[in-house]
Amino acid sequence: MIFSASWTNPNNITNRLVGWVARLPARVQTKLLIAFLSIVGLLIVLGAVGLQVLSGVNDQTNELIKLQRRIAAYRQVQHDTTNQLYSISTALLLQDDRMLDAALRQLSQFGYDLDRMEFVAESEAAVLGQVRQEYDRFTAGVTHVVELIRAGRTDEARKVQQAEIMPLADRLERLTNQLVNIAEADMVTAIETTKGAYGTSRLIVVSFAVGSILLALALGYIISWSLIEPVKKIETRLRQIAAGDFAQQVAVVNRDELGVLAGNVNQTSEQLGRLYQEVQARTAELARSVGELEALGEVSKAVNSTLDLDTVLQTIVAKAVQLSDTDAGTIYVFSSTRQQFRSRATYGMGDELIAAISDQAIGLNDPGIGDAARRRAPVQVPDLSEGTPSPAQKIVLDAGYRGVLVVPLLRPNKIVGALVVRRRNPGEFDQQIVHLMETFAAQSVLAIQNAKLFREIEEKGRELEAASRHKSQFLANMSHELRTPLNSVLGFTELLVDGIYGELPDKAKTTVERVQANGRHLLGLINDVLDLSKIEAGQLTLALEDYSVGQIVRSAVTAVEPLARSKGLSLAATVAENLPLGRGDERRLTQVLLNLAGNAVKFTERGAIDILADAVDGHFEIIVRDTGPGIAPTDQVLIFDEFQQVDNSSTRQKGGTGLGLAISKRIVEMHGGTIGVESVPGSGSTFRMKIPIRVGEDVKAA
Amino acid sequence: MSKRILMVEDTEDNRQIVRDLIATTEYELIEAADGAAGVAAAAAEKPDLILMDIQLPVMDGYDAARRIKADPALRHIPIIAVTSYALSGDEAKALAAGCDGYIAKPFSPRQLLAKIRELLS
Numbered sequence: 001m002i003f004s005a006s007w008t009n010p011n012n013i014t015n016r017l018v019g020w021v022a023r024l025p026a027r028v029q030t031k032l033l034i035a036f037l038s039i040v041g042l043l044i045v046l047g048a049v050g051l052q053v054l055s056g057v058n059d060q061t062n063e064l065i066k067l068q069r070r071i072a073a074y075r076q077v078q079h080d081t082t083n084q085l086y087s088i089s090t091a092l093l094l095q096d097d098r099m100l101d102a103a104l105r106q107l108s109q110f111g112y113d114l115d116r117m118e119f120v121a122e123s124e125a126a127v128l129g130q131v132r133q134e135y136d137r138f139t140a141g142v143t144h145v146v147e148l149i150r151a152g153r154t155d156e157a158r159k160v161q162q163a164e165i166m167p168l169a170d171r172l173e174r175l176t177n178q179l180v181n182i183a184e185a186d187m188v189t190a191i192e193t194t195k196g197a198y199g200t201s202r203l204i205v206v207s208f209a210v211g212s213i214l215l216a217l218a219l220g221y222i223i224s225w226s227l228i229e230p231v232k233k234i235e236t237r238l239r240q241i242a243a244g245d246f247a248q249q250v251a252v253v254n255r256d257e258l259g260v261l262a263g264n265v266n267q268t269s270e271q272l273g274r275l276y277q278e279v280q281a282r283t284a285e286l287a288r289s290v291g292e293l294e295a296l297g298e299v300s301k302a303v304n305s306t307l308d309l310d311t312v313l314q315t316i317v318a319k320a321v322q323l324s325d326t327d328a329g330t331i332y333v334f335s336s337t338r339q340q341f342r343s344r345a346t347y348g349m350g351d352e353l354i355a356a357i358s359d360q361a362i363g364l365n366d367p368g369i370g371d372a373a374r375r376r377a378p379v380q381v382p383d384l385s386e387g388t389p390s391p392a393q394k395i396v397l398d399a400g401y402r403g404v405l406v407v408p409l410l411r412p413n414k415i416v417g418a419l420v421v422r423r424r425n426p427g428e429f430d431q432q433i434v435h436l437m438e439t440f441a442a443q444s445v446l447a448i449q450n451a452k453l454f455r456e457i458e459e460k461g462r463e464l465e466a467a468s469r470h471k472s473q474f475l476a477n478m479s480h481e482l483r484t485p486l487n488s489v490l491g492f493t494e495l496l497v498d499g500i501y502g503e504l505p506d507k508a509k510t511t512v513e514r515v516q517a518n519g520r521h522l523l524g525l526i527n528d529v530l531d532l533s534k535i536e537a538g539q540l541t542l543a544l545e546d547y548s549v550g551q552i553v554r555s556a557v558t559a560v561e562p563l564a565r566s567k568g569l570s571l572a573a574t575v576a577e578n579l580p581l582g583r584g585d586e587r588r589l590t591q592v593l594l595n596l597a598g599n600a601v602k603f604t605e606r607g608a609i610d611i612l613a614d615a616v617d618g619h620f621e622i623i624v625r626d627t628g629p630g631i632a633p634t635d636q637v638l639i640f641d642e643f644q645q646v647d648n649s650s651t652r653q654k655g656g657t658g659l660g661l662a663i664s665k666r667i668v669e670m671h672g673g674t675i676g677v678e679s680v681p682g683s684g685s686t687f688r689m690k691i692p693i694r695v696g697e698d699v700k701a702a
Numbered sequence: 703m704s705k706r707i708l709m710v711e712d713t714e715d716n717r718q719i720v721r722d723l724i725a726t727t728e729y730e731l732i733e734a735a736d737g738a739a740g741v742a743a744a745a746a747e748k749p750d751l752i753l754m755d756i757q758l759p760v761m762d763g764y765d766a767a768r769r770i771k772a773d774p775a776l777r778h779i780p781i782i783a784v785t786s787y788a789l790s791g792d793e794a795k796a797l798a799a800g801c802d803g804y805i806a807k808p809f810s811p812r813q814l815l816a817k818i819r820e821l822l823s
Contacts, residue, residue, distance in 0.1 A: 483786035483807050483808055484713060484716075484786055484807065487807040487809065488716060491715075491716070491809070491811055492719060495719060495722055495811055500722055500726055
């Protein structure tokens with residue numbers, strides 16, 4: 001039933017054929033070749049059939065022509081017989097000799113006709129034989145009549161003619177008529193036959209043609225569809241793959257290249273599907289990693305950017321909850337004095353719950369947080385409703401949370417607190433989430449530590465600030481208190497030396513001068529200490545004004561010249577011409593140069609001191625060069641530090657405080673300049689300071 | 703008539719030094735030991751120059767200088783601040799209070815005399 005139904009459905013048949021062709025284990029090329037060869041074969045057969053039909057038609061035509069000729073021959077005999085009779089009758093009537101000759105000639109002509117008839121119509125031999133017999137008798141009769149007429153026996157001739165020739169003529173005519181009739185009947189039959197044959201031929205040719213076309217169409221259709229079907233399927237599949245659907249398979253029955261192609265597509269699709277899944281998995285993993293990194297980054301930023309502990313812990317607990325895909329979280333801080341955990345930051349919790357949790361003091365023996373802290377390892381409770389929850393856990397459970405993960409905040413030998421995340425759905429926490437929470441816990445420890453350190457530093461800072469203030473105040477007061485008695489000492493000694501109280505004996509004068517020198521040294525020390533303390537306290541500000549480098553150099557030279565002269569040193573100052581006006585603190589810069597020049601004169605026993613001033617690259621460069629003992633490389637850095645001099649004994653000997661260069665360095669640096677020394681022990685020293693020509697108004701103590 | 707100098711100074715030693723110094727000159731010295739006494743002496747004596755210590759009992763030197771400079775009758779008298787306040791800004795503060803000059807303690811009597819001569823010439 002199914003079979004017949006399937007065969008009655010033309011679609012089904014073609015489908016079967018298409019399927020059959022597709023399943024043929026041949027190459028597409030071969031299938032196409034076979035199809036084309038089949039069609040070509042059909043065309044050749046069609047041509048052969050046509051030729052066959054044409055040759056049949058030709059035979060029929062030849063037959064018709066023959067028949068036509070036969071009929072013409074019969075008609076000729078008939079005609080000649082009649083003529084003959086007519087000629088003889090006329091000759092008998094006229095008895096003319098010429099007519100008789102003509103009648104005889106006619107007679108022999110008739111004989112030829114008869115020969116021709118025998119030639120074209122062999123099939124009618126019997127009738128022709130009869131005609132021939134009759135003709136012979138007719139010839140004999142006519143010859144006899146002609147002889148009678150020539151002999152003058154006209155009556156007798158007429159009788160003979162009446163009695164013999166006329167009936168013979170009638171019979172001859174009848175016979176020829178009969179032949180004509182037969183030939184015409186044959187003709188009709190032949191024409192009918194030709195007509196029939198032509199019809200058949202046409203039918204055959206048309207049938208062959210139609211059959212060939214149908215077969216060609218069917219072959220074309222079947223072959224095409226056996227190719228198109230799989231191509232369409234493969235195309236659809238490729239489109240699905242392009243759209244990201246890798247799950248489907250192409251079902252192609254072909255056992256040719258298309259079958260192989262479909263197989264490849266399926267394999268590629270599977271491979272792509274696998275790769276796509278891998279990529280998706282990797283992407284998801286990456287996205288998660290990126291999310292974690294971002295969150296950690298934010299947490300780190302919070303830890304580093306704000307020292308407000310609550311803000312940092314708030315950030316950490318929020319990120320921890322978001323990243324662990326939980327619903328709420330709390331950071332507890334452990335008080336070592338009270339041995340209790342207290343909630344410090346929460347996320348995703350209602351005010352009521354926060355209040356309830358804040359009221360709960362959790363000890364080290366409590367389950368969950370206490371356990372985790374004691375074991376120094378994460379503890380998770382997949383479902384709070386299983387087992388007996390502690391009072392703190394009961395609050396959480398009643399608020400609708402089931403799963404809890406506790407990560408302790410730890411330092412070596414110390415419990416800092418705990419990070420807790422809670423989930424409404426019960427279930428184990430992933431190892432990955434546990435690790436992540438451990439990272440957040442570490443960050444929290446860091447934040448808490450930072451905050452504590454910051455608090456300590458702040459306190460220390462405040463203490464230091466107060467101490468510094470006290471020191472400055474003390475120095476200022478002491479400076480004032482020291483100056484007042486020193487004023488008396490220096491004032492009275494000067495009056496004594498100047499002879500206001502009368503001329504002193506030489507020894508007394510020398511002694512008073514030494515008191516005066518020591519008093520001035522003491523004043524220098526007080527001034528230097530005060531300067532340094534002001535610089536350190538940031539109280540020394542530059543009084544910026546326009547100055548002339550030449551003037552500064554002159555002031556320094558004037559101040560040190562008496563000592564240089566008394567030591568027999570040459571002192572030369574070279575100031576470049578046309579130097580621009582500088583801007584800076586003239587008094588302080590003079591102090592610096594005076595210090596450098598003073599040192600040079602103090603420490604040099606023989607030779608020369610040169611002071612050079614020039615402008616280079618927007619800076620004044622002032623150089624003080626001496627031929628003194630020089631400074632060892634290791635000491636070249638130290639001399640700019642407070643209370644550092646190359647040789648303390650020499651310092652005392654030379655009357656320096658050891659603060660001059662330190663103060664000079666600070667003053668130069670406050671101007672945005674630099675100061676340094678180049679020296680080779682035994683070959684003198686060169687001090688070089690560089691100061692921006694125009695110092696900005698906003699330069700203050702560093 | 704010799705020019706008169708008013709010295710406002712609470713330390714006896716310092717007064718002694720200036721007293722001995724001025725004694726060698728043609729100038730006449732008037733002394734006051736605190737700020738208020740200084741302002742009163744200035745008003746009473748109308749000196750040609752005032753040497754004003756800054757750290758003084760009763761009324762400090764800045765205040766005394768301001769009061770003297772606020773009095774139209776005394777405004778023209780030059781005031782030299784003589785102080786051991788050596789911190790930066792002290793000079794500016796003294797000038798702001800109306801002082802005309804500034805000498806830091808410890809001062810050299812020779813230099814002080816030079817400054818006095820400069821202002822009184």
